Amino acid sequence: MERASQIKKTLKDLFESQRLGVLATYGEGQPYSSLVAFAATNDLKYLVFATTRATRKYANLSAESRVAMLVDNRSNQDSDFHSAMAVTALGEAEEVKESERGHLLKLYLAKHPYLEEFVNSPTCALLKMCVDRYYMVSRFQNVMELHMRR
Amino acid sequence: MxxxxxxxxxxxxxxxxxxxxxxxxxxxxxxxxxxxxxxxxxxxxxxxxxxxxxxxxxxxxxxxxxxxxxxxxxxxxxxxxxxxxxxxxxxxxxxxxxxxxxxxxxxxxxxxxxxxxxxxxxxxxxxxxxxxxxxxxxxxxxxxxxxxxxxxxxxxxxxxxxxxxxxxxxxxxxxxxxxxxxxIVIGDRSGVVFGKNPNDPSQAVIEAVYGLNQGLVDGTVEPDRWILDRKTGQIISHTPAHRGKALFPAREGVQLKQLPSAKLNTPPLDHGNIAQIFDHALAAETLFGEPQDMEWTFRGDMLYVIQSRPITTGLTGDSGDKRSWYLGLRRSFENLKELRRKIEGELIPAMVEEAAQLSRQDLKKLSTSELVDEIKRRSAIYDKWLDVYWSEFIPFAHGARLFGQVYNDAMRPADPYEFMDLLKATNMASLERNRMLKDIASMIRENPQLAEALRNGKTNADEEFDKALDTFVNTFGDLFSGMAESKEQHTAIATLLLEMAEQPPAQRPFRPKDIESLMSNFLSRFEGEQRAEAAELLELARTSYQLRDDDNIHLGRIKGQMLAGIEEAKRRIEELPSDGVETRELTSLLKDPQYVLKEQASADQPEAEYRIKARQIVGQPAGPGIARGKARVIADPSDVFGFKAGEILVCDAVDPTMTFVVPLSAGIAERRGGMLIHGAIIAREYGLPCVTGIPDATSLIHTGDQLTVDGYLGIVIIGKTVDSAISVHGSTVAAL
Missing domain, CATH: 3.30.1490.20 (ATP-grasp fold, A domain)
Structure with a gap:
């Protein structure tokens, strides 16, 4: 069974291999999910993503900061059932502070260089999700939790 | 293509x-x-x-x-x-x-x-x-x-x-x-040739039997064996077999038949045949560029080569290759029948006798140096039986598997474990012990004064009860390893009995499917001689299944006797002056890795910034049903005595010292995996949901955790689940 250090490595490998995650927000009594380009910090405490402020997801998370994000490595083949992995992160999202914007933006653009123009637009917000815990599902039904301490 | x-x-x-x-x-x-x-x-x-x-x-x-x-x-x-x-x-x-x-x-x-x-x-x-x-x-x-x-x-x-x-x-x-x-070439004589003897490169080996080759290959028929000089082809030695039976084609498949007396005393090959086979081996070696392991058969004077492959290097003398052990697990029906005779007739009685002899000996009367020798002797006895366990008892478990395969081939059931319903035993040693406990518990239930006395830790409250408890401890007490003191045993068992007595007397009776009709359906797929064989195989499988459980009890007794010696040594170390010669003698003995009880490996400490928690762990489904309750993790044998009714038994491996709490438990989750292991067998006997093969079960699950055991899918879920999680659909299940 996977131990903390193994699980962290597995998560890091997954986050490096995947560009997109599914962000779940909540607004007006209704869950809402959207695909976002994300990057994870090395300590796994934050998942960084970007959105323009006119979007529904931005409106949702301005009103309710608790969000979830799903990242997985499925290939849309039969083999997914035995070999795919899915990770759900739970936590709170907020716009990054000026003091941290520099290094988080660098991290984000290192992974998504094609988004430079998008992220630097005045209408675009760089957000970080402070992860409280990860749920990792592998081999179809094994579920491990990694709780972060703050 | x-x-x-x-x-x-x-x-x-x-x-x-x-x-x-x-x-x-x-x-x-x-x-x-x-x-x-x-x-x-x-x-x-x-x-x-x-x-x-x-x-x-x-x-x-x-x-x-x-x-x-x-x-x-x-x-x-x-x-x-x-x-x-x-x-x-x-x-x-x-x-x-x-x-x-x-x-x-x-x-x-x-x-x-x-x-x-x-x-x-x-x-x-x-x-x-x-x-x-x-x-x-x-x-x-x-x-x-x-x-x-x-x-x-x-x-x-x-x-x-x-x-x-x-x-x-x-x-x-x-x-x-x-x-x-x-x-198929129906050969009248068949065998194998090794172009080069794996044990001596200057030689070649030929093995031959009457009839078909399969008898030799699967070990049912002992072959005659010739060693040849590789250079000259000269016969160096001939080891005749004890010839008796040989394998011949039946209407379908093959059949073991008695050889006519003329053949019993005649080797299957003459010198001319041997030379011909050796020539073929050399020709194949030239063709393939390396020595061959070749199967051949003679039909009359005509020699056929059935297959040829290179001789595997490193097969002999390489102890890392467990292939032979794995192969040894696949026993033929004949071999299993022989093994059964040996286990039932010799090994089990010898084991029971050995345990009884050991328990008659009073360790307290031994001098320190005698005790040291005795511990070494007991440890050697335990090792001896552990070897027997691996070399004889485990291969015999294949009898249940062989039956399962024959059953599944004949019936093609949707549930691949349907055959296990036919194997249920009613006279397993552990069930007998549990029945005894149940009877004693009902004495407490019917006698409130006795119950009160026991709750207050009093003994000698009821003569009949004390007698029954004594009988129980005398019969099964040696299983409580690590509790040499009989008073300790009595108190611990009394606590458990109180818990049992507080439960309603009638446990849900387990109703297996209609076993008679399962059996007649199965047997009706065969005719004549084959039907008799199928019935015989079922009988063998039932013994195999029962033994798979009983052998644990018997081995547990021997182990208990070994541990009793170690306990006695520990007790003396505490009592004797700490700087004495005797103490040093005992201490150095207990430091020897062979006599030290393995301490639990220290758990992997999670880093401070993170905490991991298992939510859902996949193991193997081993007993159908779903149950929810608080986990009781058995890390130390004494943890068993705190067991409360309705809890889920969580352990590394259900061993004989734990099975008596099984009737109290709502379900079982264990690290050791398999359908034919002790825990799974006991769970099926009591109709309890059971999941085996849960990695790190005892470190990922903690006593008191809420646990859901899904014995259909082989999953355990740790933490809260909604009530509807333990409801099931499907009429057959609802009937339970």
């Missing part, structure tokens, strides 16, 4: 598609060696079958429930059983079936054949899968031949083959299988 290739059409570039065995046969055919006519159903047919039916993913799904490295050999047995059943229940797609039917009809119409595996990579000199995959001798008729092709395909996932791949670290995702359908 045609999935069927006749031997004489196989070319060099086909090697990967036809597998090593077919490829060797084809090369011999081209060199005009006398090989029986055959066709090869190549790997494309197999790949087509498993891809178009979705079988590929179902197999990989089974094998990836858990990390393959974390699966015990018994879990691999079970996975293999489930996979084989999936093959049995998955028909060959129409187009492929039509192609195979045409090819087999036109080539063999009505002639009997042998259906053999020829897996690519199977017969290289580095890895020998010889004997790990199935071969079927004497199959007649197109439909039965195709059925057996499917069974050979399934044998790619046989337990032995899976274990061997695990051992070698081979990739299961790339495994594939070709099949040879070969005209």
């Amino acid at each position: 045609n999935p069927v290739i006749p031997l004489d059409k196989i070319r060099d570039e086909d090697r990967e598609r036809v597998g090593g065995k077919a490829f060797s046969l084809a090369r011999m055919v081209r060199s005009h060696v006398n090989v029986p006519d055959a066709i090869c159903i190549n790997t494309e047919a197999y790949n087509d079958y498993i891809t178009s039916t979705g079988l590929r993913e179902r197999v990989l799904f089974e094998l990836n429930r858990k990390s393959f490295d974390e699966m015990r050999w018994e879990e691999i047995w079970d996975a293999s059983l489930r996979i084989r059943n999936i093959f049995l229940n998955t028909p060959i797609p129409a187009e492929l079936l039509a192609t195979l039917t045409r090819a087999i009809d036109s080539r063999f119409s009505g002639r009997a054949v042998v259906v053999r595996s020829s897996a690519p990579g199977e017969d290289s000199a580095k890895a020998s899968f010889a004997g790990l995959h199935e071969s079927y001798v004497n199959v007649r008729g197109t439909t039965p031949i195709i059925e057996h092709i499917r069974l050979v395909w399934a044998s790619l996932w046989s337990d032995a083959a899976l274990l061997y791949r695990q051992e070698l670290g081979l990739d299961v995702e790339r495994s594939t299988m070709a099949v040879i359908v070969q005209e």
Whole structure:
């Protein structure tokens, strides 16, 4: 069974291999999910993503900061059932502070260089999700939790 | 591409598609060696079958429930059983079936054949899968031949083959299988030749039996053996067999028959035959460029080569290769019958007697140096029986598996474990012990004064009760390892009995399916002699199943006696002056790794910034049903005595010291995996949900955790679940 250090490595490998995650927000009594380009910090405490402020997801998370994000490595083949992995992160999202914007933006653009123009637009917000815990599902039904301490 | 290739059409570039065995046969055919006519159903047919039916993913799904490295050999047995059943229940797609039917009809119409595996990579000199995959001798008729092709395909996932791949670290995702359908040559004398003796490179070895070769290969028939000088072909020695029976074709399959007396006293080969076989071995060695391990048969004076493969290097003298042990687990019916006689007639009585002798000895009366010797002696006795356990008892467990395979072949049930309902035993030692406990508990239930006295820790409250408890401790007390003091045992057992007495007397009676009709359905699939054999196999399997449980009890007794010695040593160390010679003697003995009880390895400390928690762990389904309750983790044998009714028993492996709380528990979750392990057997006897093979069960689950045990899917869920999580749909289940 996977131990903390193994699980962290597995998560890091997954986050490096995947560009997109599914962000779940909540607004007006209704869950809402959207695909976002994300990057994870090395300590796994934050998942960084970007959105323009006119979007529904931005409106949702301005009103309710608790969000979830799903990242997985499925290939849309039969083999997914035995070999795919899915990770759900739970936590709170907020716009990054000026003091941290520099290094988080660098991290984000290192992974998504094609988004430079998008992220630097005045209408675009760089957000970080402070992860409280990860749920990792592998081999179809094994579920491990990694709780972060703050 | 045609999935069927006749031997004489196989070319060099086909090697990967036809597998090593077919490829060797084809090369011999081209060199005009006398090989029986055959066709090869190549790997494309197999790949087509498993891809178009979705079988590929179902197999990989089974094998990836858990990390393959974390699966015990018994879990691999079970996975293999489930996979084989999936093959049995998955028909060959129409187009492929039509192609195979045409090819087999036109080539063999009505002639009997042998259906053999020829897996690519199977017969290289580095890895020998010889004997790990199935071969079927004497199959007649197109439909039965195709059925057996499917069974050979399934044998790619046989337990032995899976274990061997695990051992070698081979990739299961790339495994594939070709099949040879070969005209059967009903030889009157058959055998093997090793062109080079693995134990002495200057020699060659020939082994021969009367009848078919299968008797020799599966170990049923003892062969005559000749050692030859490789240079000259001269016979160096001949070791005759105790000839008695030989394997001959029956109407279907093969049959063991008594040899006529003329043959009993005559070796199967004469000097001329031996020279002819040796010449063939040398010719094959020239053809293939390395010494060969060749199977041959004589029909009259005509010598046929059935197959040839390189002699596996490193097979002998390499203790790291467990292949022979794995192969040893696959016993023939004959062999199992013999093993049963030995276990029931000799081993178990000897074990019981040994434990009884040990328990009669008063350790307190021994001097310190006598005690040291006694502990060493007991440890040696335990080791001896542990060896017997591995070499005799575990292989005998294969009897239940063999029956399961025959049952599944005949019935093709949706539930691959249906056969286990036929194996339930009612007189297992652990059940007998539990019945005794139940009777004593009911004495407490019916006598409130006694209950009150016991709650206050009083003894001697009721003479009848004390007598019953004494009898119980005397009969089973030696199982409570680590509790040498009988007073301690009495108190601990009394606590547990109180808990049992507080439960309503009638446990839910377990109603297995209608066993009589299951049995008659099964037997009705066979006729005549075969039916008698099927009944005999069932009887053997029942013994095997029961023994799989009882042997733990018997071994537990011996271990308890060994531990009693160690406990006595520990007690004396505390009582004796700490700087005395005797204390040093005892202390140094207990420091010896052989006599130290293994301490639990310290748990992997999570880093401070993170905490991991298991939410849902996949193991193996071992007892159907769903249960929810607080976990009671048994890390130390004494933890058992705190057990409360309705809790879930969580342990590394259910051992004999734990089974008496099973009737109190709502379900079982254990680290050791398999269907035929003690915990699973006991759970089935009591109709409890059970999941086995949960990695790190005792460190990931903590006493008091809310636990849901899903015995249908083989999952445990840690933490809260909604009430509807434990409701089930389906009328059969609801009836429980």
